[in-house]
Amino acid sequence: MTETDFPVENVSRRSILTNALRAASGNFLEMYDFSVFGYYAEYIAHAFFPGASPAASLMMVFATFGAAFLMRPLGALVLGTYVDRIGVRRGLILTLSLMAFGTLMLALTPSYRRIGLLAPLLVLFGRLVQGFSAGAEVGSTSVYLSALAPPRWRGLLVAFQSASQQVAVMFAALVGVVLSGHLTSEQMDQWGWRVPLLIGCVIVPLLFLLRRSLAEPEASGAHARTGHGVAVTFVKLLRNWRLAVSGCLMVFMTTVSFYMITAYTPSYGSAVLHLSSTTGLTVTFFVGLSNLVWLLVSGALSDRIGRRPIMAGATIASILTVYPALCWLTAAPSFTRMLVTLLWLSCLYGLYNGALVVFLTEYVPKEIRTAGFSVVYSLATCVGGFTPALCTLLIHHTGNRAIPGLWMSVAALISLLAIPRKSRSVSHLVLLILILGITGSFQPRQAQAQAINGGLALSPSLALATPLAPDLPFFPGIMMPVVHPIYGDPWHLRNRLRDRGIDVLLDMRNEFSANATGGTRRTSSMVNQLGLETDIDWNRLARIPGLSTSVVVVNRSGANTSPNFGDSFVRSQDILRSSSGGAAAHLVLAYAEEKIAHGRLAIQLGREPVALNFAASPLNCAFMTNAICGNPKVLTGRDPGFSVYPNSTWAGRIIAYPLRNLYVQAGLFAYDPGSDAGPKFNHTGWQLNSSRLTGTTSVGEIGYIPSFGPHRLIGHYKIGMASIHAPLNHVSEAADGSALGVTGRTPRHMNGRLKAWILFDQMLLRHGKGIDSGLILMGGYAHNQPSVSTYGDEHYVGLLDRGFIRSRPGDTIGILYANVAVTGALNETQRLQLKNHRPFSNGATGVQKSETVFSLFYDMHVMTGLNLAPDFQYIIHPNAQRNIRDAVVFGFRTRISL
Numbered sequence: 001m002t003e004t005d006f007p008v009e010n011v012s013r014r015s016i017l018t019n020a021l022r023a024a025s026g027n028f029l030e031m032y033d034f035s036v037f038g039y040y041a042e043y044i045a046h047a048f049f050p051g052a053s054p055a056a057s058l059m060m061v062f063a064t065f066g067a068a069f070l071m072r073p074l075g076a077l078v079l080g081t082y083v084d085r086i087g088v089r090r091g092l093i094l095t096l097s098l099m100a101f102g103t104l105m106l107a108l109t110p111s112y113r114r115i116g117l118l119a120p121l122l123v124l125f126g127r128l129v130q131g132f133s134a135g136a137e138v139g140s141t142s143v144y145l146s147a148l149a150p151p152r153w154r155g156l157l158v159a160f161q162s163a164s165q166q167v168a169v170m171f172a173a174l175v176g177v178v179l180s181g182h183l184t185s186e187q188m189d190q191w192g193w194r195v196p197l198l199i200g201c202v203i204v205p206l207l208f209l210l211r212r213s214l215a216e217p218e219a220s221g222a223h224a225r226t227g228h229g230v231a232v233t234f235v236k237l238l239r240n241w242r243l244a245v246s247g248c249l250m251v252f253m254t255t256v257s258f259y260m261i262t263a264y265t266p267s268y269g270s271a272v273l274h275l276s277s278t279t280g281l282t283v284t285f286f287v288g289l290s291n292l293v294w295l296l297v298s299g300a301l302s303d304r305i306g307r308r309p310i311m312a313g314a315t316i317a318s319i320l321t322v323y324p325a326l327c328w329l330t331a332a333p334s335f336t337r338m339l340v341t342l343l344w345l346s347c348l349y350g351l352y353n354g355a356l357v358v359f360l361t362e363y364v365p366k367e368i369r370t371a372g373f374s375v376v377y378s379l380a381t382c383v384g385g386f387t388p389a390l391c392t393l394l395i396h397h398t399g400n401r402a403i404p405g406l407w408m409s410v411a412a413l414i415s416l417l418a419i420p421r422k423s424r425s426v427s428h429l430v431l432l433i434l435i436l437g438i439t440g441s442f443q444p445r446q447a448q449a450q451a452i453n454g455g456l457a458l459s460p461s462l463a464l465a466t467p468l469a470p471d472l473p474f475f476p477g478i479m480m481p482v483v484h485p486i487y488g489d490p491w492h493l494r495n496r497l498r499d500r501g502i503d504v505l506l507d508m509r510n511e512f513s514a515n516a517t518g519g520t521r522r523t524s525s526m527v528n529q530l531g532l533e534t535d536i537d538w539n540r541l542a543r544i545p546g547l548s549t550s551v552v553v554v555n556r557s558g559a560n561t562s563p564n565f566g567d568s569f570v571r572s573q574d575i576l577r578s579s580s581g582g583a584a585a586h587l588v589l590a591y592a593e594e595k596i597a598h599g600r601l602a603i604q605l606g607r608e609p610v611a612l613n614f615a616a617s618p619l620n621c622a623f624m625t626n627a628i629c630g631n632p633k634v635l636t637g638r639d640p641g642f643s644v645y646p647n648s649t650w651a652g653r654i655i656a657y658p659l660r661n662l663y664v665q666a667g668l669f670a671y672d673p674g675s676d677a678g679p680k681f682n683h684t685g686w687q688l689n690s691s692r693l694t695g696t697t698s699v700g701e702i703g704y705i706p707s708f709g710p711h712r713l714i715g716h717y718k719i720g721m722a723s724i725h726a727p728l729n730h731v732s733e734a735a736d737g738s739a740l741g742v743t744g745r746t747p748r749h750m751n752g753r754l755k756a757w758i759l760f761d762q763m764l765l766r767h768g769k770g771i772d773s774g775l776i777l778m779g780g781y782a783h784n785q786p787s788v789s790t791y792g793d794e795h796y797v798g799l800l801d802r803g804f805i806r807s808r809p810g811d812t813i814g815i816l817y818a819n820v821a822v823t824g825a826l827n828e829t830q831r832l833q834l835k836n837h838r839p840f841s842n843g844a845t846g847v848q849k850s851e852t853v854f855s856l857f858y859d860m861h862v863m864t865g866l867n868l869a870p871d872f873q874y875i876i877h878p879n880a881q882r883n884i885r886d887a888v889v890f891g892f893r894t895r896i897s898l
Helices: 013-039 040-047 054-086 088-108 118-148 149-182 185-194 193-210 230-238 241-263 263-273 277-305 307-331 336-363 366-384 389-398 403-418 426-436 461-462 490-499 537-544 824-835
Strands: 502-519 523-537 547-558 587-596 601-607 649-659 663-670 694-702 713-725 728-734 747-750 753-766 774-785 791-802 812-822 850-863 864-874 885-897
Touching: 013 088, 013 149, 013 193, 013 537, 040 118, 040 263, 040 490, 054 088, 054 118, 054 366, 088 118, 088 193, 118 149, 118 336, 118 366, 118 713, 149 185, 149 193, 149 336, 185 193, 230 241, 230 663, 241 307, 241 336, 241 366, 241 389, 241 403, 263 277, 263 389, 263 694, 277 307, 277 336, 307 336, 307 403, 307 502, 307 523, 307 547, 307 885, 336 366, 336 403, 389 403, 403 502, 403 523, 490 502, 523 537, 537 547, 728 824, 774 885
Parallel strands: none
Antiparallel strands: 502 523, 502 885, 523 547, 547 587, 587 601, 601 649, 649 663, 663 694, 694 713, 713 753, 728 747, 753 774, 774 791, 791 812, 812 850, 850 864, 864 885
8 A cells, every 4th residue: 555545634733643642542551451461470370270380370371361362353353344334433432441341350350269260261251352352452543543644754653552552561560560569479469469450440531531532534545434344344355365464474573572572571580580570570661661762763764764674674683683682681680681681672672563563554455454454463463462371381391491582583584574575476475374484485586696605704615616717817816705785785885895805794694403302301592693704805905916815703692402402412503602702703714815827826824714725615504514514523523623613723725726627725724722612712713822822733635626518517526634733632542551441540642633534516407507506416524533533434415406496596405414423442432431430531421423414404595685594403313322312403594694
């Protein structure tokens, strides 16, 4: 719908604001009652739902709280149609009357001890009446405000509807704080919780007076009265089913986030975080105030820059930050942490909802605008309203107190994919419905293909994966990966910088992983990475031939799932927070490179990880599993001598191309014990002094890049070896020659370790012009010297297919088998330790042998700069131990280029 669909009366600004406040006043009672029910859920549970356990009683209360939302769609259809027929003013008075009736019933119903089963039934009936009324309340008010407002500030005025609810949230919280300060717990449990409900009943006459004086919009446009009944409205909704479904999914984020940060917060603070009830209510008061501000800001801002950009930005921020924020809160619960976390969630909710509500009033056909808006909103609330009950259930079953953040992130993902574009196809919408937005998208348009492992520090491995061009200048510059930021290239700034030799990439990733079954216990977690890369071609910038520099810094947060279910051997997520030490800006690499002789010779000096260039492939991190992402695990696991991203050391490297498709590279790297997590870990990456260095690593690799047939089926074949010269501990022998598994004495010291690898990938079929657009077979074998290594041998094989769906050339699907084994020396040591009743080495809880991972993923190119990848892993013998059950791990990964 366009803005011209709405009639605007020729009235003064003061009259418009007065009618807006009167219309929004009824929302106050609706939200006040719903808030009070959530705030005092524990007391209501004692009064009406005595159970075997406090958790069971609380879930019953929240189930009753959510039951009201099941009546909303019916109320939306029946009352919404009635309002469309009789007019908004009379309809708003009717919904207020029904809401007041439900509030009075809950306030006056005797407890379970006095009238038995009748008590919870009366409470449930009152809630159902309120839900029936609320089904049309939000829609009627929003559509009324939309019709009342001039186009230039419609967003701001419609935001008054949601803003009035926040006033109710604050008022209910303030009443709760006052009561908690003046009444004892026994008094609150016996009768104090009824006081806020009675206060709501006292306010009802004033709200009636306000609504009776509402001005009725003219009978045209959005509010033309219709003579059709419920059946006709229902048929029209069915005809617009795609609109209704997408509208419901857009509202999902609003309903989940709102009830989580308001109605659920006091109970979450007291029952889950074990903070005082006053703390939860105080936080809720400030959340309501924050909501009020952000809703009005978002509504006004949407009048300037549009509704969709704000909605998209808020959902993306929610996906990336909500779960980490809850993890931070639950790690050390306090008033300050709870306030900061909830205010951030409030900001996300306010920005999204302030733009969403006015967007929906413009989105629904005018002939069924009230009923259509109300049904769409109510259907989403049927699920979102159960958020307190669902969060209580999830926490009870998983033991993860931060899991409500994951639920909100899922809601945000669903709403993000539902935001309509100017063009979309029915097939994408059907796909979105079937799988709740996890593996579909509205956008048939695709951006230019990117590398499968698009992201930071990609230039070196891309360069090694690309045959040398025959027409390079004598001093060629750096290969800058093609990146398409999510917000495009405003004012062509990025292209202008690249033309001058400067490339800046800001990359955001998160990886969620949940152990559904197996392992030592069920658990879930999310890790995040925000990284900045700057590449400079100094030939373009300052006419210094062949010179280029690269710098990468990252920030990581969150926690890994695998150690929590007993697997520290091969992680299900590649991002490891501890590998960056939790530093705000961890230095990954900083080096200079000089290329000469048409690129046939290149010299690098600076700081970089060993594994960035050796035994590396831009394809490996298509998979989320740490078995091969980046490099084969046996080469990098717990070995500072073969440091892996994001931990660097001082290095020098030479790359030579005897032939265009054949390269030879060699490197000398300082052995820095601080480049791996341990007592000497370089947490920030900025400890650049050489006093901590204890040896060197020498590495060599030969690579061949053939291309077969007319379709240019490119392959990559490489073989390499590394020799580490540094003090190392023997895995099975003590210094006195005895077996470690028997005596447990000081290990024997050795001064060297060898590694070797053979890796390949070969395109079998081509789907497009991109370097990785096709079906690719990949595999490899890697080996460690047994006597001084915990990781032994690894072999893997996998298939990747990018662009197999012609209409979605940016999507990738992959399947992988990988087997990672410990060394025979470690296995024998642990067997002796078991026999002699000694603690197991390598942090194990049993004898280790090998771990097998089967991985399957589907990477969706949702839009320019945004990829989402659901992931499945079946892990046989987690932690390489036979005494730990096989694990089934589900996850997803998001990647955003900015």
